[in-house]
Amino acid sequence: MLDSTLEDQSPTPARNSPIQGETEVTLTINDESYTVNIEPRVTLLDVLRERLGLTGSKKGCDHGQCGACTVLIDGERVYSCLSLAIMQEGKTIVTIEGLGSEEELHPLQAAFLENDGLQCGYCTPGQICASAALLEEVKQGSASAITPDLTSLPDLETLSEAEIKERLSGNLCRCGAYNGIVAAVQQVSGQAAPSPAANILVEEPEQ
Protein backbone atom coordinates (compact mmCIF):
# COMPACT_ATOMS: atom_id res chain seq x y z
CA MET A 1 0.00 0.00 0.00
CA LEU A 2 1.89 3.08 1.19
CA ASP A 3 5.33 2.44 -0.25
CA SER A 4 7.37 5.54 -0.31
CA THR A 5 7.68 9.24 -0.39
CA LEU A 6 7.64 10.91 -3.78
CA GLU A 7 11.42 11.17 -4.19
CA ASP A 8 11.91 7.50 -5.06
CA GLN A 9 8.88 7.22 -7.29
CA SER A 10 9.49 5.16 -10.42
CA PRO A 11 8.51 6.55 -13.84
CA THR A 12 5.01 5.92 -15.17
CA PRO A 13 4.95 2.57 -17.01
CA ALA A 14 4.30 2.75 -20.75
CA ARG A 15 1.57 0.07 -20.78
CA ASN A 16 2.13 -0.49 -24.49
CA SER A 17 1.35 -4.23 -24.17
CA PRO A 18 -2.18 -5.22 -23.18
CA ILE A 19 -2.71 -5.95 -19.49
CA GLN A 20 -4.96 -8.87 -18.62
CA GLY A 21 -6.23 -9.28 -15.06
CA GLU A 22 -4.56 -7.70 -12.06
CA THR A 23 -1.47 -5.58 -12.34
CA GLU A 24 0.57 -3.33 -10.06
CA VAL A 25 -0.59 0.26 -10.26
CA THR A 26 1.18 3.08 -8.42
CA LEU A 27 -0.78 6.23 -7.62
CA THR A 28 0.31 9.51 -6.04
CA ILE A 29 -2.30 10.57 -3.51
CA ASN A 30 -1.96 13.43 -1.01
CA ASP A 31 1.82 13.58 -1.57
CA GLU A 32 2.30 9.89 -0.91
CA SER A 33 2.87 6.99 -3.26
CA TYR A 34 0.65 3.91 -3.07
CA THR A 35 0.90 0.65 -5.01
CA VAL A 36 -2.10 -1.65 -5.42
CA ASN A 37 -2.79 -4.81 -7.41
CA ILE A 38 -5.91 -4.10 -9.42
CA GLU A 39 -7.72 -4.95 -12.63
CA PRO A 40 -8.04 -2.20 -15.27
CA ARG A 41 -11.80 -2.06 -14.61
CA VAL A 42 -11.39 -0.75 -11.03
CA THR A 43 -12.35 2.90 -10.53
CA LEU A 44 -10.24 5.41 -8.63
CA LEU A 45 -13.07 5.78 -6.10
CA ASP A 46 -13.01 2.06 -5.31
CA VAL A 47 -9.22 2.08 -4.92
CA LEU A 48 -9.43 5.04 -2.51
CA ARG A 49 -12.18 3.56 -0.38
CA GLU A 50 -11.78 -0.20 -0.61
CA ARG A 51 -8.00 -0.61 -0.96
CA LEU A 52 -6.45 2.39 0.73
CA GLY A 53 -8.89 3.20 3.52
CA LEU A 54 -9.26 6.76 2.22
CA THR A 55 -13.00 6.77 2.86
CA GLY A 56 -13.42 10.55 2.85
CA SER A 57 -14.42 10.40 -0.81
CA LYS A 58 -17.96 9.05 -0.86
CA LYS A 59 -19.89 6.75 -3.17
CA GLY A 60 -23.29 8.33 -3.76
CA CYS A 61 -24.72 7.57 -7.19
CA ASP A 62 -21.57 5.96 -8.68
CA HIS A 63 -22.64 7.47 -12.04
CA GLY A 64 -21.21 11.00 -12.04
CA GLN A 65 -24.46 12.66 -11.09
CA CYS A 66 -24.08 13.51 -7.38
CA GLY A 67 -20.49 14.73 -6.92
CA ALA A 68 -19.85 12.99 -3.56
CA CYS A 69 -16.75 11.29 -5.02
CA THR A 70 -15.12 14.53 -6.23
CA VAL A 71 -11.32 14.62 -5.94
CA LEU A 72 -8.61 16.78 -7.51
CA ILE A 73 -6.42 15.31 -10.25
CA ASP A 74 -3.52 17.51 -11.38
CA GLY A 75 -5.35 20.35 -9.63
CA GLU A 76 -8.67 19.90 -11.43
CA ARG A 77 -11.87 18.54 -9.93
CA VAL A 78 -12.93 15.16 -11.23
CA TYR A 79 -15.52 12.49 -10.41
CA SER A 80 -13.42 9.58 -9.12
CA CYS A 81 -16.33 7.16 -9.74
CA LEU A 82 -16.01 7.73 -13.51
CA SER A 83 -12.20 7.50 -13.52
CA LEU A 84 -10.38 4.21 -14.04
CA ALA A 85 -7.55 4.02 -11.50
CA ILE A 86 -5.01 2.65 -13.99
CA MET A 87 -5.46 5.75 -16.14
CA GLN A 88 -4.31 7.97 -13.23
CA GLU A 89 -0.73 6.68 -13.10
CA GLY A 90 1.75 9.55 -12.99
CA LYS A 91 -0.89 12.11 -12.00
CA THR A 92 -1.19 14.04 -8.75
CA ILE A 93 -4.33 13.13 -6.81
CA VAL A 94 -5.64 15.08 -3.83
CA THR A 95 -8.58 13.84 -1.78
CA ILE A 96 -10.39 15.48 1.13
CA GLU A 97 -7.83 13.79 3.42
CA GLY A 98 -5.14 15.88 1.73
CA LEU A 99 -6.88 19.25 1.98
CA GLY A 100 -6.63 19.85 5.72
CA SER A 101 -5.92 18.09 8.98
CA GLU A 102 -7.74 17.77 12.30
CA GLU A 103 -5.17 20.15 13.79
CA GLU A 104 -5.34 22.63 10.97
CA LEU A 105 -8.55 22.76 8.96
CA HIS A 106 -8.53 23.95 5.36
CA PRO A 107 -10.19 27.40 5.25
CA LEU A 108 -13.13 25.86 3.41
CA GLN A 109 -13.54 23.16 6.07
CA ALA A 110 -13.66 25.85 8.75
CA ALA A 111 -16.09 27.94 6.70
CA PHE A 112 -18.41 24.98 6.11
CA LEU A 113 -18.58 24.50 9.89
CA GLU A 114 -19.10 28.19 10.63
CA ASN A 115 -21.83 28.57 7.99
CA ASP A 116 -23.75 25.32 8.55
CA GLY A 117 -22.72 24.09 5.11
CA LEU A 118 -23.78 20.57 5.97
CA GLN A 119 -26.32 18.50 7.82
CA CYS A 120 -25.59 14.79 7.48
CA GLY A 121 -22.14 15.44 6.01
CA TYR A 122 -22.14 12.72 3.36
CA CYS A 123 -21.75 15.09 0.39
CA THR A 124 -19.36 17.41 2.28
CA PRO A 125 -15.98 15.97 1.19
CA GLY A 126 -17.09 16.28 -2.44
CA GLN A 127 -18.54 19.76 -1.85
CA ILE A 128 -15.28 20.95 -0.27
CA CYS A 129 -13.06 19.46 -2.99
CA ALA A 130 -15.32 21.04 -5.62
CA SER A 131 -15.27 24.38 -3.79
CA ALA A 132 -11.48 24.33 -3.49
CA ALA A 133 -11.26 23.81 -7.25
CA LEU A 134 -13.86 26.54 -7.85
CA LEU A 135 -11.71 29.10 -6.03
CA GLU A 136 -8.67 28.21 -8.16
CA GLU A 137 -10.72 28.28 -11.37
CA VAL A 138 -11.99 31.77 -10.64
CA LYS A 139 -8.46 32.96 -9.84
CA GLN A 140 -7.31 31.56 -13.19
CA GLY A 141 -10.09 33.29 -15.12
CA SER A 142 -12.33 30.33 -15.87
CA ALA A 143 -15.85 31.20 -17.12
CA SER A 144 -19.19 29.62 -16.26
CA ALA A 145 -22.34 29.24 -18.37
CA ILE A 146 -23.86 32.34 -16.75
CA THR A 147 -20.78 34.59 -16.77
CA PRO A 148 -22.30 37.73 -18.36
CA ASP A 149 -19.25 38.74 -20.40
CA LEU A 150 -16.82 36.05 -21.55
CA THR A 151 -14.11 38.65 -22.14
CA SER A 152 -14.37 40.17 -18.64
CA LEU A 153 -14.49 37.53 -15.95
CA PRO A 154 -15.43 37.90 -12.28
CA ASP A 155 -12.77 37.68 -9.56
CA LEU A 156 -13.38 36.13 -6.15
CA GLU A 157 -14.57 39.44 -4.67
CA THR A 158 -17.19 40.01 -7.38
CA LEU A 159 -18.30 36.41 -7.95
CA SER A 160 -22.10 36.45 -7.66
CA GLU A 161 -24.20 34.02 -5.66
CA ALA A 162 -25.73 32.77 -8.91
CA GLU A 163 -22.25 32.05 -10.28
CA ILE A 164 -21.30 30.06 -7.19
CA LYS A 165 -24.46 27.98 -7.52
CA GLU A 166 -23.87 27.37 -11.22
CA ARG A 167 -20.25 26.43 -10.62
CA LEU A 168 -21.22 23.96 -7.87
CA SER A 169 -24.11 22.36 -9.76
CA GLY A 170 -22.15 19.12 -10.12
CA ASN A 171 -22.52 18.45 -6.39
CA LEU A 172 -25.86 17.54 -4.85
CA CYS A 173 -26.78 17.90 -1.18
CA ARG A 174 -29.76 15.74 -0.21
CA CYS A 175 -30.09 17.64 3.08
CA GLY A 176 -30.43 20.91 1.19
CA ALA A 177 -27.61 22.75 2.97
CA TYR A 178 -27.02 24.82 -0.15
CA ASN A 179 -27.43 28.22 1.54
CA GLY A 180 -24.68 27.37 4.00
CA ILE A 181 -22.45 25.93 1.27
CA VAL A 182 -22.75 29.10 -0.81
CA ALA A 183 -22.13 31.23 2.30
CA ALA A 184 -18.97 29.23 3.08
CA VAL A 185 -17.63 29.79 -0.43
CA GLN A 186 -18.48 33.50 -0.19
CA GLN A 187 -16.64 33.76 3.12
CA VAL A 188 -13.47 32.12 1.81
CA SER A 189 -13.73 34.30 -1.32
CA GLY A 190 -13.32 37.33 0.94
CA GLN A 191 -16.87 38.51 0.45
CA ALA A 192 -18.92 40.09 3.23
CA ALA A 193 -20.35 37.42 5.51
CA PRO A 194 -23.90 36.66 4.38
CA SER A 195 -26.81 36.74 6.82
CA PRO A 196 -27.34 33.48 8.67
CA ALA A 197 -29.91 31.32 6.88
CA ALA A 198 -32.34 31.49 9.82
CA ASN A 199 -32.50 35.30 9.61
CA ILE A 200 -33.18 35.17 5.89
CA LEU A 201 -36.16 32.93 6.53
CA VAL A 202 -37.87 35.25 9.03
CA GLU A 203 -37.08 38.60 7.41
CA GLU A 204 -39.62 40.27 5.17
CA PRO A 205 -38.42 40.29 1.57
CA GLU A 206 -37.20 43.68 0.36
CA GLN A 207 -39.51 45.31 -2.14
Next chain:
Amino acid sequence: MKQFSYVRASSPEDAVQRAIAHQESQFIAGGTNLVDRLKAFLDNPSELIDVSRLGLKEIETMPDGSIRIGAMVSNTAVANHHQIREHYPLLSRAILSGASQQIRNVATVGGNLLQRTRCPYYYDTAFACNKRQPESGCAARHGINRMHAILGASEKCIAVHPSDMCVALAALDAVVEVQGANGQRQIPFTEFHRLPGNTPQWDSNLEPGALITAVILPPNPAAKTGIYLKLRDRTSYAFALVSVAAMVAVEGDAIHHARLALGGVAHKPWRSLETESFLEGKTAASETFEQAAEIALQQAQPLSHNHFKVSMAQRAIKRAFTISAQGGSTA
Protein backbone atom coordinates in the same frame (compact mmCIF):
# COMPACT_ATOMS: atom_id res chain seq x y z
CA MET B 1 -18.33 -3.97 -15.52
CA LYS B 2 -17.16 -7.02 -17.44
CA GLN B 3 -13.45 -7.76 -17.53
CA PHE B 4 -11.34 -6.17 -20.25
CA SER B 5 -7.69 -5.85 -21.06
CA TYR B 6 -6.04 -2.41 -21.16
CA VAL B 7 -3.36 -0.94 -23.36
CA ARG B 8 -2.00 2.55 -24.05
CA ALA B 9 -1.66 3.47 -27.69
CA SER B 10 1.67 5.08 -28.60
CA SER B 11 0.41 7.15 -31.56
CA PRO B 12 -2.86 7.77 -33.44
CA GLU B 13 -1.72 5.28 -36.11
CA ASP B 14 -0.95 2.69 -33.43
CA ALA B 15 -4.38 3.25 -31.86
CA VAL B 16 -6.15 2.70 -35.18
CA GLN B 17 -4.07 -0.40 -36.01
CA ARG B 18 -4.87 -1.92 -32.63
CA ALA B 19 -8.58 -1.13 -32.96
CA ILE B 20 -8.79 -2.69 -36.42
CA ALA B 21 -6.83 -5.79 -35.36
CA HIS B 22 -8.98 -6.18 -32.26
CA GLN B 23 -12.58 -5.54 -33.26
CA GLU B 24 -14.06 -6.03 -29.79
CA SER B 25 -11.92 -3.16 -28.47
CA GLN B 26 -12.94 0.42 -27.74
CA PHE B 27 -11.00 3.66 -27.35
CA ILE B 28 -11.09 5.48 -24.02
CA ALA B 29 -10.03 9.09 -23.43
CA GLY B 30 -11.93 11.02 -20.71
CA GLY B 31 -14.21 8.06 -20.14
CA THR B 32 -16.96 10.15 -18.52
CA ASN B 33 -19.65 8.52 -20.65
CA LEU B 34 -17.92 5.21 -21.46
CA VAL B 35 -17.15 4.22 -17.85
CA ASP B 36 -20.79 4.84 -16.98
CA ARG B 37 -21.88 2.66 -19.90
CA LEU B 38 -19.42 -0.06 -18.88
CA LYS B 39 -20.98 -0.09 -15.42
CA ALA B 40 -24.44 -0.48 -16.97
CA PHE B 41 -23.21 -3.34 -19.24
CA LEU B 42 -24.22 -1.32 -22.30
CA ASP B 43 -20.71 -1.66 -23.71
CA ASN B 44 -18.74 -4.83 -23.13
CA PRO B 45 -15.37 -4.36 -24.87
CA SER B 46 -12.75 -7.07 -24.49
CA GLU B 47 -10.03 -4.40 -24.60
CA LEU B 48 -9.80 -0.68 -23.84
CA ILE B 49 -7.26 1.27 -25.87
CA ASP B 50 -6.25 4.34 -23.88
CA VAL B 51 -5.83 7.27 -26.29
CA SER B 52 -5.61 9.95 -23.59
CA ARG B 53 -1.78 10.16 -23.73
CA LEU B 54 -1.38 10.66 -27.47
CA GLY B 55 -1.00 14.42 -27.35
CA LEU B 56 -3.66 15.93 -29.68
CA LYS B 57 -4.09 18.56 -26.94
CA GLU B 58 -3.29 21.72 -28.91
CA ILE B 59 -5.60 24.53 -30.01
CA GLU B 60 -3.86 26.15 -33.00
CA THR B 61 -4.63 28.92 -35.45
CA MET B 62 -4.01 27.65 -39.00
CA PRO B 63 -2.61 29.76 -41.88
CA ASP B 64 -6.11 30.14 -43.41
CA GLY B 65 -7.44 31.59 -40.13
CA SER B 66 -9.28 28.46 -39.05
CA ILE B 67 -8.82 27.05 -35.56
CA ARG B 68 -7.78 23.43 -35.14
CA ILE B 69 -8.78 21.86 -31.82
CA GLY B 70 -7.02 18.59 -30.96
CA ALA B 71 -9.37 15.72 -30.16
CA MET B 72 -7.96 15.25 -26.65
CA VAL B 73 -8.41 18.88 -25.56
CA SER B 74 -10.75 18.96 -22.57
CA ASN B 75 -14.14 20.59 -22.91
CA THR B 76 -13.08 23.09 -20.22
CA ALA B 77 -9.97 24.08 -22.15
CA VAL B 78 -11.96 24.74 -25.33
CA ALA B 79 -14.57 26.82 -23.51
CA ASN B 80 -11.91 28.96 -21.83
CA HIS B 81 -9.58 29.43 -24.78
CA HIS B 82 -9.31 33.16 -25.46
CA GLN B 83 -9.86 32.88 -29.21
CA ILE B 84 -12.90 30.63 -28.82
CA ARG B 85 -14.38 33.03 -26.27
CA GLU B 86 -13.80 36.02 -28.48
CA HIS B 87 -14.58 34.67 -31.96
CA TYR B 88 -16.94 31.74 -31.28
CA PRO B 89 -18.68 32.67 -27.98
CA LEU B 90 -21.62 30.36 -28.72
CA LEU B 91 -19.21 27.41 -28.63
CA SER B 92 -17.90 28.47 -25.19
CA ARG B 93 -21.46 28.93 -23.93
CA ALA B 94 -22.67 25.63 -25.38
CA ILE B 95 -19.84 23.73 -23.69
CA LEU B 96 -20.27 25.55 -20.36
CA SER B 97 -24.01 24.84 -20.36
CA GLY B 98 -23.34 21.10 -20.66
CA ALA B 99 -22.62 18.66 -17.84
CA SER B 100 -20.73 19.90 -14.73
CA GLN B 101 -17.24 21.29 -14.20
CA GLN B 102 -16.03 17.86 -13.03
CA ILE B 103 -17.20 16.25 -16.29
CA ARG B 104 -16.00 19.07 -18.56
CA ASN B 105 -12.51 18.93 -17.01
CA VAL B 106 -12.06 15.33 -18.12
CA ALA B 107 -14.34 14.98 -21.16
CA THR B 108 -12.52 15.43 -24.48
CA VAL B 109 -13.64 17.04 -27.73
CA GLY B 110 -13.50 13.71 -29.58
CA GLY B 111 -15.38 11.93 -26.83
CA ASN B 112 -18.08 14.60 -26.75
CA LEU B 113 -18.88 13.81 -30.40
CA LEU B 114 -19.08 10.09 -29.62
CA GLN B 115 -21.11 10.17 -26.40
CA ARG B 116 -24.31 8.18 -26.67
CA THR B 117 -27.93 9.04 -25.99
CA ARG B 118 -29.20 9.21 -22.41
CA CYS B 119 -32.57 7.70 -23.45
CA PRO B 120 -33.62 5.85 -20.27
CA TYR B 121 -34.88 2.90 -22.33
CA TYR B 122 -31.44 2.57 -23.91
CA TYR B 123 -29.82 2.65 -20.46
CA ASP B 124 -32.12 0.09 -18.83
CA THR B 125 -31.33 -3.37 -20.21
CA ALA B 126 -34.74 -4.62 -19.05
CA PHE B 127 -36.41 -2.62 -21.86
CA ALA B 128 -36.43 -3.23 -25.59
CA CYS B 129 -34.07 -0.91 -27.49
CA ASN B 130 -33.06 -1.13 -31.14
CA LYS B 131 -29.99 0.99 -30.46
CA ARG B 132 -28.71 -1.32 -27.75
CA GLN B 133 -29.90 -4.54 -29.37
CA PRO B 134 -30.88 -4.24 -33.06
CA GLU B 135 -34.36 -5.51 -33.95
CA SER B 136 -35.44 -5.87 -30.30
CA GLY B 137 -37.98 -3.02 -30.50
CA CYS B 138 -38.30 0.48 -29.03
CA ALA B 139 -39.91 0.82 -25.60
CA ALA B 140 -39.62 4.61 -25.76
CA ARG B 141 -41.97 5.12 -28.71
CA HIS B 142 -45.03 4.37 -26.57
CA GLY B 143 -43.34 4.99 -23.24
CA ILE B 144 -42.52 8.18 -21.35
CA ASN B 145 -41.13 10.04 -24.34
CA ARG B 146 -41.14 13.70 -23.30
CA MET B 147 -37.34 13.95 -23.65
CA HIS B 148 -37.30 12.36 -27.11
CA ALA B 149 -37.01 13.40 -30.75
CA ILE B 150 -39.50 15.50 -32.70
CA LEU B 151 -37.45 15.71 -35.91
CA GLY B 152 -35.86 13.05 -38.09
CA ALA B 153 -36.83 10.08 -35.89
CA SER B 154 -37.78 6.65 -37.21
CA GLU B 155 -40.04 3.78 -36.21
CA LYS B 156 -36.92 2.10 -34.88
CA CYS B 157 -35.56 4.91 -32.69
CA ILE B 158 -36.65 8.24 -31.19
CA ALA B 159 -33.50 8.91 -29.14
CA VAL B 160 -31.84 12.34 -29.15
CA HIS B 161 -28.15 13.21 -29.29
CA PRO B 162 -27.21 14.60 -25.87
CA SER B 163 -24.37 17.00 -26.71
CA ASP B 164 -24.53 20.78 -26.41
CA MET B 165 -21.09 21.35 -27.92
CA CYS B 166 -22.07 19.49 -31.09
CA VAL B 167 -25.05 21.78 -31.68
CA ALA B 168 -22.74 24.80 -31.74
CA LEU B 169 -20.24 22.95 -33.95
CA ALA B 170 -23.02 22.11 -36.44
CA ALA B 171 -23.99 25.79 -36.67
CA LEU B 172 -20.33 26.80 -37.09
CA ASP B 173 -19.73 24.54 -40.14
CA ALA B 174 -17.01 22.68 -38.25
CA VAL B 175 -15.06 19.85 -39.84
CA VAL B 176 -14.08 16.60 -38.11
CA GLU B 177 -10.59 15.27 -38.83
CA VAL B 178 -10.37 11.50 -38.62
CA GLN B 179 -7.50 9.00 -38.69
CA GLY B 180 -8.59 5.73 -40.28
CA ALA B 181 -6.99 2.60 -41.69
CA ASN B 182 -6.38 4.43 -44.98
CA GLY B 183 -4.98 7.63 -43.51
CA GLN B 184 -6.61 10.93 -42.64
CA ARG B 185 -9.88 12.30 -43.94
CA GLN B 186 -12.14 15.23 -43.13
CA ILE B 187 -15.89 14.95 -42.51
CA PRO B 188 -18.18 18.01 -42.55
CA PHE B 189 -19.75 18.22 -39.10
CA THR B 190 -23.31 17.90 -40.34
CA GLU B 191 -22.39 14.61 -42.05
CA PHE B 192 -20.63 13.17 -39.02
CA HIS B 193 -23.68 12.10 -37.03
CA ARG B 194 -26.58 10.24 -38.66
CA LEU B 195 -30.32 9.86 -38.35
CA PRO B 196 -31.54 6.52 -36.94
CA GLY B 197 -33.42 5.08 -39.92
CA ASN B 198 -33.40 1.29 -39.69
CA THR B 199 -29.96 1.12 -38.06
CA PRO B 200 -30.08 3.19 -34.86
CA GLN B 201 -27.17 1.19 -33.46
CA TRP B 202 -24.93 3.51 -35.52
CA ASP B 203 -24.76 7.05 -34.14
CA SER B 204 -22.18 8.34 -36.61
CA ASN B 205 -20.57 7.69 -39.98
CA LEU B 206 -17.18 7.02 -38.40
CA GLU B 207 -15.85 3.75 -39.80
CA PRO B 208 -14.89 0.98 -37.31
CA GLY B 209 -11.45 1.53 -35.82
CA ALA B 210 -11.18 5.18 -36.92
CA LEU B 211 -10.04 7.80 -34.40
CA ILE B 212 -11.08 11.45 -34.26
CA THR B 213 -7.89 13.53 -34.20
CA ALA B 214 -9.23 17.10 -34.37
CA VAL B 215 -12.19 19.42 -34.92
CA ILE B 216 -11.59 22.40 -37.20
CA LEU B 217 -13.49 25.69 -36.99
CA PRO B 218 -13.45 27.69 -40.22
CA PRO B 219 -13.07 31.47 -39.89
CA ASN B 220 -16.46 33.10 -39.47
CA PRO B 221 -16.81 36.82 -38.64
CA ALA B 222 -20.57 36.36 -38.00
CA ALA B 223 -19.89 33.85 -35.22
CA LYS B 224 -19.15 36.71 -32.79
CA THR B 225 -22.88 37.40 -32.58
CA GLY B 226 -23.75 33.72 -32.18
CA ILE B 227 -26.12 32.61 -29.43
CA TYR B 228 -26.50 29.35 -27.56
CA LEU B 229 -29.81 29.11 -25.72
CA LYS B 230 -30.49 25.95 -23.71
CA LEU B 231 -33.82 25.14 -22.06
CA ARG B 232 -34.07 22.32 -19.53
CA ASP B 233 -35.97 20.98 -16.53
CA ARG B 234 -33.58 22.53 -14.00
CA THR B 235 -31.24 25.50 -14.21
CA SER B 236 -27.98 23.59 -14.37
CA TYR B 237 -26.53 20.11 -14.87
CA ALA B 238 -29.39 18.73 -16.97
CA PHE B 239 -29.72 17.71 -20.60
CA ALA B 240 -31.55 20.01 -22.99
CA LEU B 241 -35.24 19.73 -23.67
CA VAL B 242 -34.50 22.08 -26.53
CA SER B 243 -31.37 24.04 -27.35
CA VAL B 244 -30.62 26.53 -30.10
CA ALA B 245 -27.35 27.61 -31.70
CA ALA B 246 -28.12 30.59 -33.91
CA MET B 247 -26.43 33.52 -35.58
CA VAL B 248 -27.23 36.20 -38.10
CA ALA B 249 -25.08 38.94 -39.53
CA VAL B 250 -27.05 42.11 -40.33
CA GLU B 251 -25.95 44.75 -42.84
CA GLY B 252 -28.23 47.76 -42.88
CA ASP B 253 -31.46 45.92 -42.20
CA ALA B 254 -30.74 42.86 -44.31
CA ILE B 255 -29.73 39.50 -42.95
CA HIS B 256 -26.89 37.50 -44.37
CA HIS B 257 -25.07 34.46 -43.09
CA ALA B 258 -27.90 32.99 -41.00
CA ARG B 259 -27.07 29.74 -39.20
CA LEU B 260 -29.39 27.57 -37.11
CA ALA B 261 -28.85 24.26 -35.33
CA LEU B 262 -31.07 22.65 -32.71
CA GLY B 263 -30.28 20.26 -29.87
CA GLY B 264 -32.54 17.96 -27.84
CA VAL B 265 -34.85 17.39 -30.81
CA ALA B 266 -33.20 14.76 -33.01
CA HIS B 267 -30.79 11.82 -33.26
CA LYS B 268 -28.14 14.29 -34.43
CA PRO B 269 -27.51 18.02 -34.01
CA TRP B 270 -30.30 19.36 -36.25
CA ARG B 271 -29.13 21.93 -38.76
CA SER B 272 -31.99 23.72 -40.53
CA LEU B 273 -30.81 24.79 -43.99
CA GLU B 274 -34.39 25.73 -45.01
CA THR B 275 -34.53 28.29 -42.23
CA GLU B 276 -31.13 29.68 -43.16
CA SER B 277 -32.01 30.17 -46.84
CA PHE B 278 -35.36 31.72 -45.89
CA LEU B 279 -33.56 34.31 -43.75
CA GLU B 280 -30.96 35.27 -46.37
CA GLY B 281 -31.62 38.87 -47.47
CA LYS B 282 -34.73 39.33 -45.27
CA THR B 283 -35.22 42.24 -42.91
CA ALA B 284 -34.06 41.60 -39.36
CA ALA B 285 -37.45 42.01 -37.71
CA SER B 286 -39.57 40.17 -35.19
CA GLU B 287 -41.99 38.78 -37.83
CA THR B 288 -39.10 37.48 -39.91
CA PHE B 289 -37.71 35.49 -36.99
CA GLU B 290 -41.18 34.22 -36.13
CA GLN B 291 -41.60 32.88 -39.65
CA ALA B 292 -38.11 31.41 -39.53
CA ALA B 293 -39.00 29.56 -36.34
CA GLU B 294 -42.11 28.12 -37.96
CA ILE B 295 -40.14 26.93 -40.96
CA ALA B 296 -37.58 25.24 -38.70
CA LEU B 297 -40.28 23.13 -37.04
CA GLN B 298 -42.48 22.50 -40.10
CA GLN B 299 -41.51 18.85 -40.30
CA ALA B 300 -41.85 18.23 -36.55
CA GLN B 301 -43.61 15.03 -35.52
CA PRO B 302 -44.10 15.27 -31.76
CA LEU B 303 -44.74 12.17 -29.67
CA SER B 304 -47.44 11.58 -27.05
CA HIS B 305 -45.48 13.36 -24.27
CA ASN B 306 -43.49 16.06 -26.05
CA HIS B 307 -45.82 18.32 -28.06
CA PHE B 308 -44.47 21.14 -25.87
CA LYS B 309 -41.09 20.89 -27.59
CA VAL B 310 -42.43 22.36 -30.83
CA SER B 311 -43.54 25.72 -29.43
CA MET B 312 -40.62 25.74 -26.99
CA ALA B 313 -38.18 25.37 -29.89
CA GLN B 314 -39.98 28.05 -31.94
CA ARG B 315 -39.84 30.58 -29.10
CA ALA B 316 -36.20 29.76 -28.40
CA ILE B 317 -35.28 30.21 -32.07
CA LYS B 318 -37.02 33.58 -32.25
CA ARG B 319 -35.30 34.76 -29.09
CA ALA B 320 -31.86 33.55 -30.18
CA PHE B 321 -32.08 35.20 -33.61
CA THR B 322 -33.40 38.42 -32.11
CA ILE B 323 -30.49 38.68 -29.67
CA SER B 324 -27.96 37.70 -32.34
CA ALA B 325 -29.31 40.43 -34.64
CA GLN B 326 -28.72 42.92 -31.81
CA GLY B 327 -25.05 41.90 -31.66
CA GLY B 328 -25.10 38.82 -29.46
CA SER B 329 -24.37 38.18 -25.75
CA THR B 330 -26.18 35.87 -23.35
CA ALA B 331 -29.63 34.57 -24.20
